[in-house]
Amino acid sequence: MSFKLSRKWRRTIISWLLLSPLIILVLFPFAVMLITALKPPGEVLRPNWWPSEFRWSNFITMWDATNFGRALWNSIYVAFLSTAIALVVSIPAAYAMSRFRFAAKGFFRQFLLISQMLSPIVLVIGLFRLVVWLGLLDNVNSVVFVYAAFAIAFTVWMLQSYFATIPKDLEEAAWIEGASPWQALITVFLPLALPAITVTAIFAFINAWNEFVIALTMLRSQDSYTLPIQVFSLVAGRYTIEWHHVMAAAFVATLPVAIVFAWLQRYLVRGLALGAVK
Amino acid sequence: MSLNWIKSAALAGAAVAVLASAAQAQNIRVTVAEYSSLTGPYFQDAAAAFEEANPGTSVDIEVVPWDVLLQKLTTDISGGVNADLSIIGTRWLIDFVSEGIAAPLDEFMDDELTSRFIPAFLEPSIMDGQTYGLPIAASARAMYYNTELFEQAGITEVPDTWEELKAAAEAIGALGDDIYGFGMQGNEIETDVYFYYAFWSQGGELLNEDGTSGLDSEAGYAAAALYKSLIDEGLTQPGVTSYSREDVQNLFKQGRVGMMITAPFLSNQIRDEVPDLGYGVAAIPAGPNGDRGTYGVTDSIIMFENSQNKETAAEFLDFIFTHDWRVRFTDGEGFLPVLASVAEDSAFADDPDLSAFTALLPDARFAPVIPGWEEIASITSDALQNIYLGEVEIEPALNQAAERINAILD
Amino acid sequence: MNRSVLTNPYVLIAPGFFLAAFIILWPLYELGTIAMSDVNRFGQIRGYAGFDNFLSVFRDPEFLGALARTGVWTLGIVFGAILIGLPVAMILNEDFYGRSVARVIVMLPWAISLTMTAIVWRWALNGESGLLNSGLRTIGVIDTNVQWLAQAATAFPMQIMIGILVTIPFTITIFLGGLSSIPDDLYEAAKLEGANGWQIFREITLPLLKPFINIAVVMNTIYVFNSFPIIWATTQGGPANSTDILVTYLYKLGFRFGRLGDASALSIMMFALLLVFTIIYVRLAMRGDDK
Incomplete structure (x- = not known):
């Protein structure tokens, strides 16, 4: 017993040692963000790791100086709504992909892959004209609409791989007991699929939360800026950059999402991998 | 009771709809560049006033970061959804005028409005006898020097020629390992302009008489050789090609460079961030023949030809170019006054820094009126960065850049 | 009626398909129109231009440099992420104390927007005020400040390093899924036959992971090839275009220099390039599987 324990301990030490360079590199930007955010303004340009005092009030002054609250609300609105739309159209599609064989299945799968190949920056002029034609310019809803469409490939991919793991027998058993397909879907399938849908939703949410190029092009006024654009505008061509505010804003904007995301990654492992090789 | 409530709500709704449609008739949109954190609030307040x-009028202000202003204007115009008014770099104006995008303002301008401006700043916005823009921001460039470093290095005279500057930079550089004589910009916006200061002082001109690029001239080679020697002899900060203007200013604010050339807004930043820093403002050094030149730059606010509310837009222009609004803008952003009355205002007339800048205006050169300025600036900056890095010889690099510029100018 | 809706896959995929197609095909059509037109600086169409815009891109001296650099950038990040990701995934697949914490840390970069990551790195890489230099000085790796972004020789490798760092989480996620699909019995059997660690890796792990490696290559190539913020926020392709890749060059063409026709033509060429790569790669990978 004690022999086994010590083997695991040895493995633990070796594993952490091997991982340490990568872990340092990953944590380094977070350290830079936090330390710069806490420096008194006069010390920001000095490259010392330990500020003379921790100026927590920077976070409060940042909030007003960067119009943070408004941008936070816009980001929440955009990410939430676009995720909802993407899910509403992706769930039926993923259900079809996981339950039926049909002629256009391969085509649809390839279409999804190709749709991933077009970077928003390549499409941005065309997208912009589309948004103008729809009359949605400088309307956060334009971004909602575009994000939802771009999220479809990812959400269908994730969802179908989860759906495929839910045995079809359960629905069929419900049919035999006299339930209509709709009833079977709602009472049997959806409860089983709910965890998968939740996880997929969170990833779509984070992608929308972090998107940059489309928001930069479609959103005009500060009232409609999302967080990445708001932070970017603090460093883009102003005559002076208040780095402690930039870093404080970046830190507040990223950390909560990063934690939720990292915590959920174990669900992602299964979904992505299953979707990948099918 | 509840019925009445519904009825009044419906009435209120209808009233709002009517008001909204009435307002829409005189609703204008204004795109403004974000110079600092004060720009947005300033224009919001002006719009509200x-x-x-x-x-019955309403003004929507769209604040855009400088770096993406041209991109936004391009996509907006391509989609036909540009605002009514917009700030642009005056150096882009020729492109807007030649494509028929900017509207001439003369029909909205009376002599009284014209006479408010300092003529030198209005001049660059006039093309073919028509005024296409009003100067919203103006600046010139001068040399900032750190008086404490000068004192420690025993420099009593502020350098007036590049030779003297070199000697001063040597003395200051000897003060310490992380103190540098001359702050040199070599990255991002205006890398080319930082070179023109030396170029002009060697007697160079951006455009030859025949309209071709003047970079491949003796003045160009001499100016590049001068900067290269400053870099090679360790008189500038190391890694020049990673330093944007903002980065060099940061070194200056930390008291780590003796001299640098920049715009008046540095004074505002010093006032707000490091008020104890001892500094002075002087002319950009002269060349061997006494030539010197500073860069004068204005941003213009233009009206779009496709605007549906030109009258209201013109009234708004008239409104923001009144004395009090200009005082607040000029003070907040640290630009030069563009209105004669503001320049005479004691807050600016008695400011020694600003006086130093205004004294340089007779030598000021504005960006030449040529299409494709941004691309030309980028070609020039690329050639300079290669020279600073020592990747190429000076003459072939400048000759090649001039050749590519000529292809655009054709 | 109800039955037919739920059992007709075409009805089920229709909303998703049309929404995605609408938002992708319409802009693609617009792009094609602009690429074949004579457009002015502001994207207003002035006439038909045939393939002039495509030719003008080919003639631009910066184009080939950017193309070559895109190759280095893409290959460097895709293979770098696989070379680092594979051993890391194998470690994270082992049972050790704190494994879930390690997994969380390694996944963190995925959750941050690339823009913010790049802005933070730009600040960290700053020559005089950057914390990277001061950190390296403290531990004695360097004794004078390195101006990381002043020349391509240091800037580009740094950008590729950042690219690898943000690509690793997705890559590892795929690999972890693959590793968990390999039955433990195989390893037990191999050990009984006296195979050493390297033999087990070569004969069992690697072949069974192959489909997962393939998907990581294809997806990462697509994302990395199109990746804009890292280079843009750190150097904007400079100094002297020496860190430009196709997307940053595209952005400059379109939105700095007002050559929208050229930019659209370049967009279409980039799309074609990716499409051809993906088709060839998928074909080759599949043929390998058949053997």
């Missing part, structure tokens, strides 16, 4: 003074 204008709306109050002109019932």
Whole structure:
């Protein structure tokens, strides 16, 4: 017993040692963000790791100086709504992909892959004209609409791989007991699929939360800026950059999402991998 | 009771709809560049005051970061959804005029409005006898020097020629390992302009008489050789090609460079961030023949030809170019006054820094009126960065850049 | 009626398909129109231009440099992420104390927007005020400040390093899924036959992971090839275009220099390039599987 324990301990030490360079590199930007955010303004340009005092009030002054609250609300609105739309159209599609064989299945799968190949920056002029034609310019809803469409490939991919793991027998058993397909879907399938849908939703949410190029092009006024654009505008061509505010804003904007995301990654492992090789 | 409530709500709704449609008739949109954190609030306040003074109008301000201003204007115009008014770099104006995008303002301008401006700043916005823009921001460039470093290095005279500057930079550089004589910009916007200061002082001109690039001239080679020697002899900060203007200013604010050339807004930043820093403002050094030149730059606010509310837009222009609004803008952003009355205002007339800048204006050169300025600036900056890095010889690099510029100018 | 809706896959995929197609095909059509037109600086169409815009891109001296650098950038990040990701995934697949914490840390970069990551790195890489230099000085790796972004020789490798760092989480996620699909019995059997660690890796792990490696290559190539913020926020392709890749060059063409026709033509060429790569790669990978 004690022999086994010590083997695991040895493995633990070796594993952490091997991982340490990568872990340092990953944590380094977070350290830079936090330390710069806490420096008194006069010390920001000095490259010392330990500020003379921790100026927590920077976070409060940042909030007003960067119009943070408004941008936070816009980001929440955009990410939430676009995720909802993407899910509403992706769930039926993923259900079809996981339950039926049909002629256009391969085509649809390839279409999804190709749709991933077009970077928003390549499409941005065309997208912009589309948004103008729809009359949605400088309307956060334009971004909602575009994000939802771009999220479809990812959400269908994730969802179908989860759906495929839910045995079809359960629905069929419900049919035999006299339930209509709709009833079977709602009472049997959806409860089983709910965890998968939740996880997929969170990833779509984070992608929308972090998107940059489309928001930069479609959103005009500060009232409609999302967080990445708001932070970017603090460093883009102003005559002076208040780095402690930039870093404080970046830190507040990223950390909560990063934690939720990292915590959920174990669900992602299964979904992505299953979707990948099918 | 509940029925009445519904009815009044419906009435209120209808009233709002009517008001909204009435307002829409005189609704203008204004795109403004974000110079600092004060720009947005300034224009929001101006818009609110204008709306109050002109019932039935509404002004929407769209604040855009400088770096993406041209991109936004391009996509907006391509989609036909540009604002009514916009700030642009005056150096882009020729492109807007030649494509028929900017509207001439003369029909909205009376002599009184014209006479408010300092002529030198209005001049660059006039093309073919028509005024296409009003100067919203103006600046010139001068040399900032750190008086404490000068004192420690025993420099008593502020350098007036590049030779003297070199000697001063040597003395200051000897003060310490992380103190540098001359702050040199070599990255991002205006890398080319930082070179022109030396170029002009060698007697160079950006455009030859025949309209071709003047870079491949003796003045160009001499100016590049001068900067290269400053870099090679360790008289500038190391890694020049990673330093944007903002980065060099940061070194200056930390008291780590003796001299640098930049715009008047540095004074505002010093006032707000490091008020104890001892500094002075002087002319950009002269060349061997006494030539010198500073860069004068204005941003213009233009009206779009496709605007549906030109009258209201013109009234808004008139409104923001009044004395009090200009005082607040000029003070907040640290630009030079563009209105004669503001320049005479004691807050600016008695400011020694600003006086130093205004004294340089007779030598000021504005960006030449040529299409494709941004691309030309980028070609020039690329050639300079290669020279600073020592990747190429000076003459072939400048000759090649001039050749590519000539292809655009054709 | 109800039955037919739920059992007709075409009805089920229709909303998703049309929404995605609408938002992708319409802009693609617009792009094609602009690429074949004579457009002015502001994207207003002035006439038909045939393939002039495509030719003008080919003639631009910066184009080939950017193309070559895109190759280095893409290959460097895709293979770098696989070379680092594979051993890391194998470690994270082992049972050790704190494994879930390690997994969380390694996944963190995925959750941050690339823009913010790049802005933070730009600040960290700053020559005089950057914390990277001061950190390296403290531990004695360097004794004078390195101006990381002043020349391509240091800037580009740094950008590729950042690219690898943000690509690793997705890559590892795929690999972890693959590793968990390999039955433990195989390893037990191999050990009984006296195979050493390297033999087990070569004969069992690697072949069974192959489909997962393939998907990581294809997806990462697509994302990395199109990746804009890292280079843009750190150097904007400079100094002297020496860190430009196709997307940053595209952005400059379109939105700095007002050559929208050229930019659209380049967009279409980039799309074609990716499409051809993906088709060839998928074909080759599949043929390998058949053997």
